[in-house]
Amino acid sequence: MQVTETQNEGLKRAYNITVSADELDAKVTEKLVEAQPEIEMKGFRKGKVPLPLLKKQFGQRLLGEAMQETIDGAMAEHFESTGDRPALQPQVKMTNDDWKEGDDVKVEMAYEALPEIPEVDLSGISLEKLVAKADESSVDEALANLAETAQDFKARRKGSKAKDGDQVVIDFVGKVDGEPFEGGSAEDYPLVLGSNSFIPGFEEQLVGVKAEEEKSVEVSFPEDYQAEHLAGKAAVFECTIKEVKEPVAAEVDDELAKKFGAEDLEALKGQIRERLEAEYVQASRAITKRALLDKLDELVSFDLPPSLVEAEAKQIAHQLWHEENPEVEGHDHAEVEPTDEHNKLAERRVRLGLLLAELGQRQEINVSDAEMTQSIMNQARQYPGQERQFFEFVQQNQQMQQQLRAPIFEDKVVDYIIEQAEVSEKEVSKDELQKAVEALEEE
Structure with a gap:
């Protein structure tokens, strides 16, 4: 087998791979030898059919399979020896279209390699964590809203x-x-x-x-x-x-509390306070996460695979177009061309995605089966009465599993980085926290 480099510019790579006819023949023979003990043929005992006869009978059928396995093996050997990781599935095509049995196989392989991700000193990152408490006015406001629903x-x-x-x-x-x-x-x-x-x-x-x-x-x-x-x-x-x-509106009293499953009004207030503060924690985390991603985006710089950026920009443009045109439910509309703003956002997302993936891999961060099951169950609740069907659908759909796994993995990596960073706390009011959240949504 011969591998010749034809392109090495930035992250773009291209190679010509030649698999000799002798290699293919050896692969076919190897497969026949492996299968020989189980083959029966008229006039021969099981496992005693001569190889030349097997090759004549089955060789043509095994040739395509042998060709694919040999090329896959050559690609795997190449990536192992070079350390390259393709950003997307490599493009592979046969270049001698007039190939016939007995000829060498010539293949062209092209891909964009993932870049080398630089080390980041996470301890040098400073973050501010906003902390808000549920005051009495917030609890009273939530109680009043509950009273309206229980009118x-x-x-x-x-x-x-x-x-x-x-x-x-x-x-x-x-x-x-x-x-x-x-x-x-x-x-x-x-x-x-x-x-x-x-x-x-x-x-x-x-x-x-x-x-x-x-x-x-x-x-x-x-x-x-x-x-x-x-x-x-x-x-x-x-x-x-x-x-x-x-x-x-219902009276704010013990009777109202009992309607919502609490023993009395004080117990209901306690539940509301816990719920509000849990919401504040989630809001605060979203703000801290955005600040962290902004800092990481400033800290690192490396080449990005153009194909990943292009795909991400198209997805962003398509998603935003649908948000602006909610009446269009299908995807049979004209192609949406990404703008410079879309491309800039795509570059940020790809850069941070690659960085977080690399940090997670270095720290051996994984998504457990229990975490995946919990995520699937949370999603399944959106389909009352069809939870089982949804669960089975996810189990059989690798792409859906990846969509559910990706945000869990990202959050675990973010949590790891925050643990390494220098984090200071700042007490704020509910209104200040709300304004900070609104500022995120406007960006």
């Missing part, structure tokens, strides 16, 4: 008209073609106007009704209504309004 209703003054958001207590009988239909009647039904829990057009017609009033509501069932015998049919609901109630 009650109280009767409006007699003669008051129902408004959107009010609750009306009604008796109703639904009829199609003048005849009541099954499931179309109820008594003392509490309906919140604007909740869209009834057929489209039903609730709007009850806005303005009063207690003790009767109202005929005329609607049509949707064409795709689940009960086929009612789909698309016009219906009249004869309603008797028994009460009109306005929404009121």
